Amino acid sequence: MTDPSTDTDFIQATSTSYDAIAPAYTDRHPDGLGHHPLERALLTAYAEQVREHTKAPVGDLGSGPGYVTARLHDLGVPVFGVDVSPRMVALAREAHPHLRFHVGTMTELDLPDETLGGITALYSIIHIPTDHLTAAFTEFRRVLVPGGHVLLSFQFQSRHADELIHLTERFGQDISLHYYLRTPETVTAHLKKAGFQTQAQVVREPLGEEKMARAFLLARKPL
Template sequence: MSVVTTDDWLADTRTSYDTVAVSYTNQLRDAIAGDPYLRAALAVFADRVRAAGGGPVADVGCGPGHVTAHLHGLGVDAFGIDLSPGMIDVARRDYPGLRFEVGSMTDLHLRDASVAGVLAWWSLIHIPDDEVPTVFAHFHRVLRPGGPLQLGFHVGNTSRLKTEGYGGHPMTVYVHRRQPDKVASWLRDAGFEIEAQWLCDPDERVPQAVLVAHRPS
């Protein structure tokens, strides 16, 4: 396989999710409602935001906005950011009262210490290993001291190129599965303190992890 440059994988990821935006939304619309553990994770995050003093929360890699909307329903002042303009169009259509904008977690255009929390659910899975420190540095920079960070990701030790998905549409997107301890180590290197990590669906072919950290005060 040829070497993939940063511009290549970002452009391919953006195009892929533009292509599947509508079908992705239709398939995942009820994902949170059908999973009590994901709802519990979001409730914990909302509580942590309130405990840290409240304020705006960035849902980074928000996709079609369903998680952003769920957080808003929990009383969190959440807004969404996504690499894909197609996904942002869907989010704005479905949740017109919420704020959504196009952006990349590799170059996060938010002011220093401007958000009370950062959520990145199953969006870090498309970031290559050598770009993760840059992403976590941005998360640390934009968080207020004491603010929580919650990550969701696939667990494993492999990376693969996904060429089709969500109704059979063509995609060119890398999916990286990682061990929670590895992600936690990266977070510590970026200046975060780890609060909790838990494993969902451990008996499934691809388990899921949720990891909670915060920027120290």
């Protein structure tokens, strides 16, 4: 897979693109967990692990409309959302006024060292270029307490090779988004490079109108 993005321009492109599609995206996906019992079960198990280990908050990175943040809150986890798109953050605040959301990027978190008990990044690492992935996971490790957990999910098309898709239109809006469709093995390798211990991997096949498989990885910062 040839990676066309080797600097931080991808952050601005992702922010601008999701600003353009935020209202339509939120209308289409007000609760992306609603029809996916496996995702809900995995998030519930993750919340139980975090609660048992620490009372430190969870950062939901790439929080979008905020439905994952809200579900973690309902599961008794102190949580806040971070998204690169100001319009997404505004819509999440409107939908969930009792929760905290702010604009930021997962590649450079505005947080002190070892302050988070966990991180979720569901379908959001797909816009991080491969050249930046280990650095992003290293940033995750920096802000997590020892023993803190990371739950990732992402789409992929092949178990044998990484792929790259570039979209210039979504929901009738002009955008410029790169989708890095990496195998679970590739993502696991980058987690290992960043110092994480992978604890579980779950893969499910496409459902309904979905065209790509989904992978879920649970990893832990060593004690």
